[in-house]
Amino acid sequence: MLKKIILIFIPICLTFTFSAEARVYLDINAPTLIQIPIVLSKWKNVGKTPATLSEKVYEILANDLTLSGFFRVIDYQHLPLDLQRKEGIPEVLFLKEWMPAGGEILLAGETFLDSAGLNLRLKFHLFDLVEQKHMVGKEYEAPLQNLRAMVHRISDEVLLQLTGEKGIHNTKIAYVSLQTGNKEISISDFDGANVKQITNNQSINISPAWLPDGKKIAFTSYLKRNPDLYLTDREGKNPIRFSYYPGLNASPSWSPDGKQIVLMMGIEGKSDIFLIDANGGNPRRLTRGHGNEASPKWSPDGKQIAFISDRSGSPQVYLMAADGSDVRRLTYEGSYNTNPSWSPKGDRIAFCGRVGGRFNIFTIGTDGSGLQRVTSNSGDNESPSWSPDGRYLAFSSTRTGGSKIFIMHANGLNPRPLTQAKGGESSPAWSPRFE
Amino acid sequence: MSPLRRPYRGGLLRMSGVSFVLHIALVLLLSLNPWPTIVRARPDAYMVTLMPVSLPEPEKKPSLPVIKEEIPKPVEKPIEKPKKDDIIEKIKKTPRKEETVEKEKDSLKHLQEAIEEIRKKAALDEIQKKVARREKVEERPIVTVTNPPLTNPSLTNLPLTSSLKSPSERESKLSEYYSMIWTKIKGMWTIPENLLKEMAGLETVVVITTTRDGKIKDMWVEKRSGNTLYDQMAMRAIKKAEPLPPIPKELGENTLEIGIRFLPD
Numbered sequence: 199m200l201k202k203i204i205l206i207f208i209p210i211c212l213t214f215t216f217s218a219e220a221r222v223y224l225d226i227n228a229p230t231l232i233q234i235p236i237v238l239s240k241w242k243n244v245g246k247t248p249a250t251l252s253e254k255v256y257e258i259l260a261n262d263l264t265l266s267g268f269f270r271v272i273d274y275q276h277l278p279l280d281l282q283r284k285e286g287i288p289e290v291l292f293l294k295e296w297m298p299a300g301g302e303i304l305l306a307g308e309t310f311l312d313s314a315g316l317n318l319r320l321k322f323h324l325f326d327l328v329e330q331k332h333m334v335g336k337e338y339e340a341p342l343q344n345l346r347a348m349v350h351r352i353s354d355e356v357l358l359q360l361t362g363e364k365g366i367h368n369t370k371i372a373y374v375s376l377q378t379g380n381k382e383i384s385i386s387d388f389d390g391a392n393v394k395q396i397t398n399n400q401s402i403n404i405s406p407a408w409l410p411d412g413k414k415i416a417f418t419s420y421l422k423r424n425p426d427l428y429l430t431d432r433e434g435k436n437p438i439r440f441s442y443y444p445g446l447n448a449s450p451s452w453s454p455d456g457k458q459i460v461l462m463m464g465i466e467g468k469s470d471i472f473l474i475d476a477n478g479g480n481p482r483r484l485t486r487g488h489g490n491e492a493s494p495k496w497s498p499d500g501k502q503i504a505f506i507s508d509r510s511g512s513p514q515v516y517l518m519a520a521d522g523s524d525v526r527r528l529t530y531e532g533s534y535n536t537n538p539s540w541s542p543k544g545d546r547i548a549f550c551g552r553v554g555g556r557f558n559i560f561t562i563g564t565d566g567s568g569l570q571r572v573t574s575n576s577g578d579n580e581s582p583s584w585s586p587d588g589r590y591l592a593f594s595s596t597r598t599g600g601s602k603i604f605i606m607h608a609n610g611l612n613p614r615p616l617t618q619a620k621g622g623e624s625s626p627a628w629s630p631r632f633e
Numbered sequence: 634m635s636p637l638r639r640p641y642r643g644g645l646l647r648m649s650g651v652s653f654v655l656h657i658a659l660v661l662l663l664s665l666n667p668w669p670t671i672v673r674a675r676p677d678a679y680m681v682t683l684m685p686v687s688l689p690e691p692e693k694k695p696s697l698p699v700i701k702e703e704i705p706k707p708v709e710k711p712i713e714k715p716k717k718d719d720i721i722e723k724i725k726k727t728p729r730k731e732e733t734v735e736k737e738k739d740s741l742k743h744l745q746e747a748i749e750e751i752r753k754k755a756a757l758d759e760i761q762k763k764v765a766r767r768e769k770v771e772e773r774p775i776v777t778v779t780n781p782p783l784t785n786p787s788l789t790n791l792p793l794t795s796s797l798k799s800p801s802e803r804e805s806k807l808s809e810y811y812s813m814i815w816t817k818i819k820g821m822w823t824i825p826e827n828l829l830k831e832m833a834g835l836e837t838v839v840v841i842t843t844t845r846d847g848k849i850k851d852m853w854v855e856k857r858s859g860n861t862l863y864d865q866m867a868m869r870a871i872k873k874a875e876p877l878p879p880i881p882k883e884l885g886e887n888t889l890e891i892g893i894r895f896l897p898d
Contacts, residue, residue, distance in 0.1 A: 221840065222807075223892040224815045229870075231826040268825045302869070328872050361828060362862035589827070607827045 233270040234360055236263060237301035237327070240274045242286030244310040252309040255320060255349050258389075259305070262353035262367050265389055265605075267612040268360065272301045287323045293330045302328050305356060311342065318342045322352050324359055334359050346391060347632075366585045370432070370629040371592050372396075372406035372415050373603050377621030383417050385432060385629075388585075388605070390617040396434030403428075405449050405625055410456045412630040416440075418448040427461065427478070440478035451496045451503075452476075453520070460484070460494040460503055460520075471505050471522075484522035495540050496520070502564075504528070504538040504547055515549050517564065528566055535560075537581045541588045541608075548572070548582035548591055548608075559593055561608065572610040583628045584608070592616065592626035806881050811891070813878040814843070818893060822870035828862075829897060835860055837867040837895045842888050847876035850888055858895075867895040 238260055241252040263269040274282055277299050287306045288296070296304050307322035323335035336355060338348045350367030357365030366388055375384040375395065381402045386393040397403045402420040409416065409429075416429050419439075427441035427450055441447045445465030452459055456476060463472045463481070471484040471494045485491045489509030496503055500520060507516050512533040518525040529535045534552035541547065541561075546568075548561045553571075557578040562569045573579040577596035584591060588608065595604045598615065603623045606613035616626075824832065838856035841849050852871060857864055871893065880886050 221890050221892050222811060223838070223894055224811060224818075225894045225896060226815065226819045226822060226870075227896040227898045228819075229822040229824040229829075229866075229895075229897060230820070231829060232823045233825045234823075267827045302873075326869075328869050360862075361825075362831075362860065609827065609830055611827055 233268055234303060235272055235301040236269045236303040236305055236356075236360075237272045237277070237296060237299040238263075238274060239277075239288075239296075239304060239306045240282070240285040241306075242308045244308050246313065247309050247311040251311060251318075251345075254345065255307070255309055258346060258349040259307075259353060261389060262350060262365070263356065265614065266353070266357060266361075266365060266367075267607050268357070272299060287321070287335075288325070290325070290330070290332050293325055293327060296325075296327055299327070302326070303333075303360065307352070316342055318345060318348065320348050320352065322355075324356060346387070350387075363587050363589070364631075366587050366590065366628075366631065368632045369586060370412075370632070371583075371603065371605075371616060371626050372408065372629065373592075373594075373616075373626040374404055374406065374624045375619070375621060376623070377619060383415065383430075383434075384623075385415070386617055388628075390615075393617055393619060394432075394434070396430055396432070397437070398434070406627045407450045407452070408627055408629045410452050410454055410630065412632055415627075416450045416452075416459075418450075427459075441474055442478075443481060449493050451494055453496050454498060454500040460496055462492050462494060464490070471503070484518070485525075493537060495538050497540050497564075498542055498544040504540055506536050506538065515547060515562075528562060528564070529569075530566075531569060539582045539584055539591075541584050542586050543588050548584060550580045550582065550593075559591065559610075572606070572608070573613075574610075576613075579604075581625050583626045585628050586631050590628075592628050594624045594626060803884065806883055810878065810881055810884070810889075814874075814891060817874045817877055818870055821873035822867070822895065824866060824897065832858075832860060832863050832897050835863045835895075835897060837864045839867055839871060839893045839895070840890060841871060841893065842890050843877055843880060844888050845880045845882070845886075847879040849875050849877065855892060863895075863897075867893070870895070 238256065241256050243249055243252045260271045260273065263271050281296065281299055284295075285306075286308050288304070293304070304325040304327050305322060306325070307320060310319040310321070311317070312319075317339060318341070319337060319339045321335070321337040324333040325331070326333050334355065336352070338351055340348050347368055350365075353367040354365035357363065357367075369388045370385050370392075371388060372383060372385045374381050376382075377384070378395070378398075378400075380400050381404060382395050382399075383397045383403050383406050384393060384395045396415065397417070397419070399419065399421050404418050406415050406417045408414075414429055414431055416427055418425050419428050421428070422439070422442070424442060424444065425446050425448055426439050427447045428437050428439050430437040441450075441459070441461065443463055446463055446469055447461060449462040450459045451461070459474050459476060459478075461472055461474065462469050464470060467490075469490045469492055470486070471491045473482045473484055474480060484494075484503070485505070485507070487507065487509045489507050491509075492506045492513075494503050494505040502517050503520055504515060504517050506513050508514075510527065514527055514535050515529040515538045516525055516527050528547065529549065529551070532551045532553060535549050537550040539548045544564065546561045546563055548559060550557050551560045552558075557580050558574060559572040559579045559582045560569060561572060561582075572582075572591065573593075573595070577598075578601075579593050579595045579597070580601075582591045582593045585605075590605055591608050592603060592605050594601045595613075596602075597604070597613075600622045601624050603616040603626045604613050605616055616623075835858035836856065837854065837858040840851075840853055840855045842851035844850050849871065852868070854864055854868070858867075880889055
């Protein structure tokens, strides 16, 4: 009836299954791990658009796609001569011309600046060179000053088409910067552009946290001597002090609905996890153990809170229900685990663990399974923070000397410094996507 | 003890007489019993199969109509008469003298299964709406019909046009061809490393119909992985691998249907 003949090929096995319907099945595994080769043809300037504008668009786009870690960008300047000159959007019928470019995907576009020089229009089209077909085409229009955000949108769309998940090009990272000599809060685009210092009070400002809508940032400041919680917008304007209970007011994390804040409070060397309302009122204590509790992080579904406790004798990651019940210990490996960060899908928690006297980034399933070490042999690595797509982690690292913010894939690949700025950096917090 | 022997001797004679009669009766009875008849009938049936199929053997009659019944159905959809003749001709060209009736029936069952399969496929094709691309629809069923014998342990029926004499020769030629296909597609299958984790445990099965000139005549996803991107990447690997190694002429096949299972590991 059925006969299976299995042939073993070198180390990989190739299975021919001679079945009754006479269809043979070949098992193919272990794909070659290479980035998608994407051809970026020269962008076309429509009308009187200055050439520099298209070059700028091109540069941001190429950088976005490279930083994503999924693509090998084939720059038009490295194409055969006849293709170098081709600009703008090609006809699907003539896609064959692009075969010598050596890519699987072609991204082409046009820039159009209106005569007043205020409004910018960007049009792009994505083509599949293997299947010789058009994939997607979109047009964006916005004031010229939004150029970066517009290009990031294109990159997001390309990511969605080619990797199945929208990119995170329109996100920012808040962090503590020592550039001025004081601990101040700065924010930067995900690609390191538009660095902006949002506090300038010469005090100590730490633990930045984004509100769920990404419009405001909270942080702890010693401005009035006591470590209180402040709230400010992305421009650093109108800071308000909203939680100033005696002692520590630190490490805030918003519930996904934005109505409550879980934070760390404490007096005289003993810290606990508290809940307060979004306006800072109505404090409720969630932990009552004899240990110190710190770094609470609300889960993406709002049902749980991860935190650090030393109740077992060493700092470890714990989980509890949002009402403080059902406490369970998550980490057992190592004697020092801190800085938990909940992945956006809610299935994993990244944290910093000490191994052999060095700090490294780990991730673990929320059921305690699948512990993975993500960094190694690269200085001290601390304070992981997930990107909103769950594909990347921002963290601080001393791999190049002083502590700097780095971004890597959640599997540890493609680490890169966030900015080239000088001065120490720590405590990154990744924003939600800005629509 | 001796006085006792006499009456026994008389009884012994009587008993042996009864025994003789009983034996005769038993032998007669046994010769009428259906069970031993089957035992004997076997060599009879065996003899029947030895006869060339061209002779209208009574034993054959019940089997041939079965085929005829089954054939018209698939004919309705994708194929015309040539296939019917083909099947009959092939059955006639099975001069395996060692074959038993059971085996014959077995292969007929395979034929029926194959025919059933053709019908399923014909339906699937319609769903896939790729009929338009296929000009000679007859080719596909022929492949499937000629192939089932290949699945038989003895590889009884070789394709009519095949120039390969022994089944093992054909098998090794096929293996060689499949391994070339495997190598070519595998070489073209790429995934960005950063996506691999997201694709762990997925499986996509793509079925292709290859031709003698190495082209992919038909391609459809038999099993989706649930991840559109992963499916796309699998399809892309196959597209990139085209043209595939041509089907060896010796196999005598115009097209071959191959399933490709993509497993990230």
